[in-house]
Amino acid sequence: MSTLASIQRLPRAAHTGRVTQFRVVLSEWTKLHSLRSTRWSLFAGILLTIAFPVLFAAVTSSHWGTMSAHERADRHPLDIALAGVNVSQLAIAVLGVLVITGEYSTGMIRASFTAVPKRLPVLWAKTVVFGVVSFLLMLPPVLIAFFASQAILSRHDLLQISFSHPGVARSVIGGAIYLMLVGIFALGIGAIVRNTAGGIATFAAIFFVIPPLMNILPTSWNNAISQYLPSEAGRQIFSLTHGAHSLAPWPGGLLFVGYCALTLAIAAVLLVRRDT
Amino acid sequence: MIEAQGLTKDYGDKRAVDGLTFSVRPGVVTGFLGPNGSGKSTTMRLILGLDAPTGGDVTVNGKHYRDHEAPLHEVGALLEARSVHTGRSAYNHLLALARTHGIPRSRVDELIDLVGLREVAKQRAGKFSLGMGQRLGIAAALLGDPSTVMLDEPVNGLDPEGIHWMRSLLKGLAGEGRTVFVSSHLMSEMSLTADHLIVIGRGRKIADTSTSEFLSAASGNVVRLRSPQAAELSRLLVAPDVTVEALEPGYLEVHGLTAVQIGDVAAANGIALHELTPQQASLEEAFMDLTREEIEFKAAELEPEEAVA
Ligand SMILES: Nc1ncnc2c1ncn2[C@@H]1O[C@H](COP(=O)(O)OP(=O)(O)OP(=O)(O)O)[C@@H](O)[C@H]1O
Ligand SMILES: [Mg+2]
Numbered sequence: 001m002s003t004l005a006s007i008q009r010l011p012r013a014a015h016t017g018r019v020t021q022f023r024v025v026l027s028e029w030t031k032l033h034s035l036r037s038t039r040w041s042l043f044a045g046i047l048l049t050i051a052f053p054v055l056f057a058a059v060t061s062s063h064w065g066t067m068s069a070h071e072r073a074d075r076h077p078l079d080i081a082l083a084g085v086n087v088s089q090l091a092i093a094v095l096g097v098l099v100i101t102g103e104y105s106t107g108m109i110r111a112s113f114t115a116v117p118k119r120l121p122v123l124w125a126k127t128v129v130f131g132v133v134s135f136l137l138m139l140p141p142v143l144i145a146f147f148a149s150q151a152i153l154s155r156h157d158l159l160q161i162s163f164s165h166p167g168v169a170r171s172v173i174g175g176a177i178y179l180m181l182v183g184i185f186a187l188g189i190g191a192i193v194r195n196t197a198g199g200i201a202t203f204a205a206i207f208f209v210i211p212p213l214m215n216i217l218p219t220s221w222n223n224a225i226s227q228y229l230p231s232e233a234g235r236q237i238f239s240l241t242h243g244a245h246s247l248a249p250w251p252g253g254l255l256f257v258g259y260c261a262l263t264l265a266i267a268a269v270l271l272v273r274r275d276t
Numbered sequence: 277m278i279e280a281q282g283l284t285k286d287y288g289d290k291r292a293v294d295g296l297t298f299s300v301r302p303g304v305v306t307g308f309l310g311p312n313g314s315g316k317s318t319t320m321r322l323i324l325g326l327d328a329p330t331g332g333d334v335t336v337n338g339k340h341y342r343d344h345e346a347p348l349h350e351v352g353a354l355l356e357a358r359s360v361h362t363g364r365s366a367y368n369h370l371l372a373l374a375r376t377h378g379i380p381r382s383r384v385d386e387l388i389d390l391v392g393l394r395e396v397a398k399q400r401a402g403k404f405s406l407g408m409g410q411r412l413g414i415a416a417a418l419l420g421d422p423s424t425v426m427l428d429e430p431v432n433g434l435d436p437e438g439i440h441w442m443r444s445l446l447k448g449l450a451g452e453g454r455t456v457f458v459s460s461h462l463m464s465e466m467s468l469t470a471d472h473l474i475v476i477g478r479g480r481k482i483a484d485t486s487t488s489e490f491l492s493a494a495s496g497n498v499v500r501l502r503s504p505q506a507a508e509l510s511r512l513l514v515a516p517d518v519t520v521e522a523l524e525p526g527y528l529e530v531h532g533l534t535a536v537q538i539g540d541v542a543a544a545n546g547i548a549l550h551e552l553t554p555q556q557a558s559l560e561e562a563f564m565d566l567t568r569e570e571i572e573f574k575a576a577e578l579e580p581e582e583a584v585a
Binding site: 010011012013015016017018019020023024026027028030031034035036037102103106107108109110111112113114115116117118272275276 | 327328341343346347349359360361420
């Protein structure tokens with residue numbers, strides 16, 4: 001143990017500070033990038049976003065000759081390019097939950113709310129910082145995934161699609177937007193549940209358990225309801241084609257944004273009311 | 277300056293803090309004493325607005341804590357439970373807190389040196405020992421150069437050097453005119469540091485007094501004396517509410533009379549006294565006397581039936 005300073009008087013400091021939303025954003029940026037779990041989750045998100053399409057494209061390319069016409073028709077180049085988003089969303093969601101539940105499990109939240117006792121600036125700052133960081137870090141991977149998978153599939157004319165083809169740029173960039181929104185949604189869930197395991201389980205239930213359960217419903221009900229689920233609405237942001245029973249990209253995307261806003265609003269109300 | 281008015285907190289049907297009214301003044305160290313579970317930590321969380329009171333009110337420097345524009349300049353707090361992300365370095369922990377108020381990096385460095393964490397500042401706080409974690413908490417509390425310092429059992433986990441350091445730090449802070457509010461259940465520690473004491477038991481205030489008054493009120497009537505005629509004197513002193521105990525031949529401990537009364541009795545009867553010393557009860561004993569009825573978790577006294585079973 002290092003020795004204590006011989007000065008036992010507290011050095012005086014200029015009281016220039018006042019808590020502002022911008023300062024809380026800077027604080028949250030410091031918090032986010034100073035954790036190893038952040039770096040690992042984002043690294044996993046980037047890797048999965050790129051690796052899956054590359055693998056998918058390579059397998060498709062090598063089996064193309066033996067595939068039936070039906071199977072070939074099923075393979076859409078954009079589905080291949082964005083296959084990673086379906087997987088990496090889990091890494092982003094886990095990180096979104098951890099951004100807030102990590103503070104509850106370690107007790108850090110008490111320090112955060114002592115520094116910012118109005119509390120809400122902390123929630124907004126976390127949302128903004130995590131949203132911006134996840135979008136900026138996921139945009140290059142979706143672009144790389146698109147161009148890399150196209151390059152691997154260059155021998156097959158049927159699987160070629162231009163970035164300038166209507167809807168393609170929107171879908172590819174939409175992949176990064178979707179991941180950002182998934183992260184924000186998960187952050188809101190984390191703030192409501194305040195527990196890492198519970199937050200991840202809740203997210204998984206909403207995104208991976210409820211949608212297949214809808215198949216139990218009569219088809220007409222399923223068709224009517226499923227398109228409004230967060231996962232289905234959100235998926236339209238990065239889907240090129242849209243079925244009869246799914247929303248168009250903008251309505252779907254906006255509905256998903258609405259779900260995120262609702263989750264954050266509930267989190268905000270609870271955050272101010274609850275004891276820590 | 278901390279002012280509480282009828283402060284009350286229920287957790288479910290458990291009343292943790294029960295109508296506390298007190299004020300903590302600047303310029304002195306105020307000790308906040310109470311047995312385990314008496315509501316000290318809860319009171320401190322209420323002061324910071326981390327928990328909302330069920331009833332009553334508490335302000336710091338005239339405002340609710342959450343209404344201050346720069347809370348870290350008003351109150352620096354060390355809470356009982358660790359409030360640090362285990363995955364973040366000590367330096368980044370302090371930096372993240374500093375940034376909420378625009379406090380410069382140089383201040384973070386200053387505090388890391390002050391609490392002696394320089395060599396481990398870049399290590400993850402999760403690896404810290406109890407004492408190191410405590411020092412980090414103290415650095416965080418002092419970050420904003422606060423006018424009120426509130427520490428929940430700050431010597432917990434500190435080595436003797438750290439305890440000594442803490443003592444002089446607290447006195448120094450009070451000497452600069454700050455409000456210093458420190459909880460403890462170590463009475464001996466408080467008797468060395470605190471100028472004023474607020475004692476609680478089961479969430480209720482039992483005493484609010486200066487340390488010296490508390491000590492003299494508590495010590496009072498235990499006197500030891502040495503006399504060649506101890507046996508005779510003993511007979512003269514014994515009364516219904518006075519007990520005399522022979523500690524060794526010629527050496528007595530008298531409960532229930534002051535030194536003045538004993539000296540007078542001896543003089544009136546021509547008995548020689550070789551020593552007459554009033555005993556200062558330790559703060560610990562005084563505290564135990566005071567809180568005997570209020571102790572939440574008494575060490576279990578076995579009932580005879582239970583002892584058999
Ligand atoms: N968050 C909580 N939920 C439920 N009960 C609580 C909570 N916090 C405290 N209590 C209860 O309130 C009472 C007071 O607890 P508190 O921690 O304030 O006591 P304390 O004086 O700090 O004790 P110690 O000396 O052991 O630190 C205890 O009975 C405790 O069990
Ligand atoms: Mg306590």
